Amino acid sequence: MLLGCIGDDFTGSSDLANTLVKGGMAVTQYCGLPDGPAAPGVEAGVVALKTRSVPVAEAVEQSLAALDWLLAQGCRQIFFKYCSTFDSTPQGNIGPVIDALMDRLDAKTAIVCPAFPGTGRTLYQGHLFVGDRLLSESGMQDHPLTPMTDPDIRRWLSLQTPRKVGHVAHADVAKGAEGIAAGLARELAAGAGPVVVDAIADADLHAIGAAAEGLVLITGGSGVALGLPENFRRAGELAGGSDSFAGVDGPGVVLSGSCSRATRAQVARYKTNHPSLEVTADEVMSGKTTVATLRAFVLENQDAAPLVYSSADPEEVRRAQGVYGTETLAGAIETLFADLAGELARSGIRRIVSAGGETSGAVVRGLGCEALRIGPEIDPGVPALRVEGAELALALKSGNFGGEDFFERALAILSEKGAA
Numbered sequence: 001m002l003l004g005c006i007g008d009d010f011t012g013s014s015d016l017a018n019t020l021v022k023g024g025m026a027v028t029q030y031c032g033l034p035d036g037p038a039a040p041g042v043e044a045g046v047v048a049l050k051t052r053s054v055p056v057a058e059a060v061e062q063s064l065a066a067l068d069w070l071l072a073q074g075c076r077q078i079f080f081k082y083c084s085t086f087d088s089t090p091q092g093n094i095g096p097v098i099d100a101l102m103d104r105l106d107a108k109t110a111i112v113c114p115a116f117p118g119t120g121r122t123l124y125q126g127h128l129f130v131g132d133r134l135l136s137e138s139g140m141q142d143h144p145l146t147p148m149t150d151p152d153i154r155r156w157l158s159l160q161t162p163r164k165v166g167h168v169a170h171a172d173v174a175k176g177a178e179g180i181a182a183g184l185a186r187e188l189a190a191g192a193g194p195v196v197v198d199a200i201a202d203a204d205l206h207a208i209g210a211a212a213e214g215l216v217l218i219t220g221g222s223g224v225a226l227g228l229p230e231n232f233r234r235a236g237e238l239a240g241g242s243d244s245f246a247g248v249d250g251p252g253v254v255l256s257g258s259c260s261r262a263t264r265a266q267v268a269r270y271k272t273n274h275p276s277l278e279v280t281a282d283e284v285m286s287g288k289t290t291v292a293t294l295r296a297f298v299l300e301n302q303d304a305a306p307l308v309y310s311s312a313d314p315e316e317v318r319r320a321q322g323v324y325g326t327e328t329l330a331g332a333i334e335t336l337f338a339d340l341a342g343e344l345a346r347s348g349i350r351r352i353v354s355a356g357g358e359t360s361g362a363v364v365r366g367l368g369c370e371a372l373r374i375g376p377e378i379d380p381g382v383p384a385l386r387v388e389g390a391e392l393a394l395a396l397k398s399g400n401f402g403g404e405d406f407f408e409r410a411l412a413i414l415s416e417k418g419a420a
């Protein structure tokens with residue numbers, strides 16, 4: 001294994017795996033820390049964790065365990081994947097995990113670059129944009145768990161780490177790999193640890209990738225991984241790509257616990273021509289909605305690929321969080337989706353589209369998957385996935401990814417015919 005990756009959620013991990021596969025690497029996504037050694041031939045291993053919103057100490061501990069496993073597989077470069085919208089709170093978990101990885105790797109510097117221009121996330125003068133809006137005006141300020149109220153990534157990260165945060169601005173990035181390397185060296189000499197690096201286009205990310213050759217730690221969204229496979233290819237270390245992906249035929253379902261804008265539009269559209277059942281916070285907390293009621297609904301409608309969703313608008317999310325507590329409510333809804341997914345797989349559902357990073361982590365946990373093979377890209381940042389050792393295909397969609405017709409197209413691509 002050449003490149004070792006640690007993802008702080010499951011959708012983000014599949015987003016990164018997708019980029020590396022497109023770059024020509026043989027990739028496996030592991031669902032949590034693997035029990036034993038990796039199979040031969042894996043060039044990039046992505047250990048998907050669910051550490052984005054857990055307490056800081058847990059995120060650090062799990063990330064270090066993943067790091068140790070990846071180093072034991074022979075990885076020479078480590079990538080810490082977080083969200084392209086830098087989802088975190090003033091306490092973490094991005095900063096503390098970067099600190100712990102830098103300490104364990106004895107890394108003097110680490111690139112910090114959430115940019116993913118392919119999905120509209122660009123970083124300019126240290127400020128993160130989603131499309132033409134600053135991050136803090138993009139809808140992310142209303143995120144149920146990690147409201148992003150400051151678009152200045154240097155300032156936000158500084159709240160999370162005692163290290164000095166550096167910056168390589170776009171003026172240096174535009175000079176290419178040499179300009180970036182010089183900028184990183186300058187920031188290191190000035191005492192910075194993590195260095196925020198601007199990127200507004202894929203060309204910037206390829207240049208950052210080239211400048212990152214030999215760096216032990218890179219952190220960011222999947223975009224900054226664009227240029228990494230080329231370093232290994234140039235060194236003659238790649239065997240030439242992943243093995244083939246096969247879809248699965250059989251009943252499909254969409255499970256959505258994401259409250260992001262894009263998901264709500266996808267839910268609204270899919271509802272117009274598919275059976276759907278809304279899971280409300282009140283009904284979950286009162287016990288009126290149970291795994292048994294949801295399972296019955298899905299199985300009754302299994303020929304029409306039904307949708308089960310808790311996706312709600314920001315006002316309703318805030319109201320419900322005020323009544324039940326943010327973590328208690330999120331935990332209850334995630335447990336419901338996890339248990340439901342497990343029940344559905346045991347009942348013969350073969351294709352599952354899951355929306356939301358936390359939700360997808362819960363779904364994969366409920367399914368008990370160990371490793372995932374990466375298939376064709378459905379929309380930027382979202383690949384089709386095949387569960388190793390099971391007749392099950394998945395799509396794990398990040399909250400704000402995908403076109404409005406994503407659910408329908410994903411289910412088609414997950415089937416044998418669609419993936420052909």
Ligand SMILES: Nc1ncnc2c1ncn2[C@@H]1O[C@H](COP(=O)(O)OP(=O)(O)OP(=O)(O)O)[C@@H](O)[C@H]1O
Nearest residue numbers: 257258259260310312330333356357358359398399
């Ligand atoms: N109706 C609701 N009220 C309050 N919280 C909810 C509701 N529905 C879902 N949630 C919780 O909100 C969180 C949504 O996070 P999730 O990561 O799944 O989606 P997302 O943030 O849109 O996706 P991503 O992290 O990929 O951007 C989950 O913890 C989920 O359980």
Ligand SMILES: O=C(O)[C@@H](O)C(=O)CO
Nearest residue numbers: 012015083084221357398
């Ligand atoms: O980087 C992104 O935006 C996604 O891969 C993700 O992590 C959202 O959960």
